[in-house]
Amino acid sequence: MEIINANAATLSNFEVLKHLQKIKDSKRKHKGQLATITYETLRYLEETPCKDQTPQKIANCLKALQPFNLSKTEKLMLINTPPTTPLEIQLLVEESEEKLTEEQVQQILDILAEYFPFIVPEKIKVEENSN
Amino acid sequence: MFILAEMKNVTRIMPENFNMKLNDAIAVELNNKLANKVVLNVGLCIALFDITGLKESFIIPGDGASHTIVTFRYIIFRPFMEEILVGKIRCCSQEGVHVSLGFFDDILIPPNALQHPSKFNETEQAWMWEYDTGDGNKHNLFMDSGDCIRFRVTAETFTETAPTGPIMGIQETQEPGENKVPYSLTGSINEPGLGILSWWDT
Numbered sequence: 001m002e003i004i005n006a007n008a009a010t011l012s013n014f015e016v017l018k019h020l021q022k023i024k025d026s027k028r029k030h031k032g033q034l035a036t037i038t039y040e041t042l043r044y045l046e047e048t049p050c051k052d053q054t055p056q057k058i059a060n061c062l063k064a065l066q067p068f069n070l071s072k073t074e075k076l077m078l079i080n081t082p083p084t085t086p087l088e089i090q091l092l093v094e095e096s097e098e099k100l101t102e103e104q105v106q107q108i109l110d111i112l113a114e115y116f117p118f119i120v121p122e123k124i125k126v127e128e129n130s131n
Numbered sequence: 132m133f134i135l136a137e138m139k140n141v142t143r144i145m146p147e148n149f150n151m152k153l154n155d156a157i158a159v160e161l162n163n164k165l166a167n168k169v170v171l172n173v174g175l176c177i178a179l180f181d182i183t184g185l186k187e188s189f190i191i192p193g194d195g196a197s198h199t200i201v202t203f204r205y206i207i208f209r210p211f212m213e214e215i216l217v218g219k220i221r222c223c224s225q226e227g228v229h230v231s232l233g234f235f236d237d238i239l240i241p242p243n244a245l246q247h248p249s250k251f252n253e254t255e256q257a258w259m260w261e262y263d264t265g266d267g268n269k270h271n272l273f274m275d276s277g278d279c280i281r282f283r284v285t286a287e288t289f290t291e292t293a294p295t296g297p298i299m300g301i302q303e304t305q306e307p308g309e310n311k312v313p314y315s316l317t318g319s320i321n322e323p324g325l326g327i328l329s330w331w332d333t
Binding site: 001002003004005006007008009010011012013015016019020023028030032033034036037038040041043044048073077080081085087088090091092094 | 132133134135136137138139140155159162163164166167168170172173174176177178180202204206207208209211213214215216217232233234281283322323324325331
């Protein structure tokens with residue numbers, strides 16, 4: 001076997017989810033390692049926000065994010081794990097304090113919440129008592 | 132987190148699969164060969180994405196199977212450096228916090244990459260972050276197995292696990308390939324916003 005290009009393209013979680021669902025739903029019975037890895041990967045992806053995304057929403061969201069001059073990987077992370085707080089933006093975007101103003105950070109959060117409204121209630125979780 | 136890798140392979144189709152369409156037979160073969168396996172310096176293979184090229188098939192004397200040169204793209208799990216991922220804590224040990232994504236288990240957050248100051252609690256067998264509440268008190272934030280944790284990928288290691296020849300002289304040692312991990316990731320959570328998700332919910 002020969003590797004022609006170890007990194008030909010980057011896939012979003014959503015694309016992988018859709019592709020694996022297609023494999024799982026195909027008529028042919030899969031067995032062995034393929035069945036294991038698709039099952040485990042699907043189980044992981046179905047717990048992430050990408051299960052409720054649609055290609056249209058992602059495309060529109062990326063268009064809306066264009067003016068912020070974010071890198072490809074930053075945008076990918078915004079789509080894969082949409083942040084809901086300014087703190088998370090700080091983690092995802094390199095040197096965000098210099099690159100983005102507070103209003104811009106809020107604008108990004110608003111855009112993400114607009115296109116992926118399901119990410120918002122995620123925040124309401126029972127605070128775990130850590131004592 | 133996921134990428135596509137372009138690869139080329141000579142795929143052998145057994146005669147018993149000649150009733151299948153060539154593309155389907157090749158897809159099955161490639162998935163049998165690669166799914167859930169680590170390719171050195173490429174990553175963990177998940178599933179075939181598409182076949183991009185097929186050359187004519189050959190029959191080799193003495194072998195009833197057909198051999199086809201095929202170029203294809205495969206879905207690979209390989210997070211880029213500095214990527215933020217969310218996983219679940221598998222277990223804690225002196226070496227650090229072991230994190231799992233469900234399909235990939237070999238992620239370690241070493242003690243020096245935990246929130247500062249963190250300590251290992253022997254009785255609970257868990258790491259805890261001694262969070263300073265500001266008024267001189269300390270609040271112990273435990274990292275229990277099963278908790279969702281957000282971390283930054285800081286390093287990756289590929290190890291050659293191909294079987295080696297017998298080592299002369301030493302007999303009855305355990306299989307050397309047994310405990311080698313082909314692909315492992317190192318993470319860090321020593322930044323605000325990283326760590327157990329519930330830490331930052333409020």
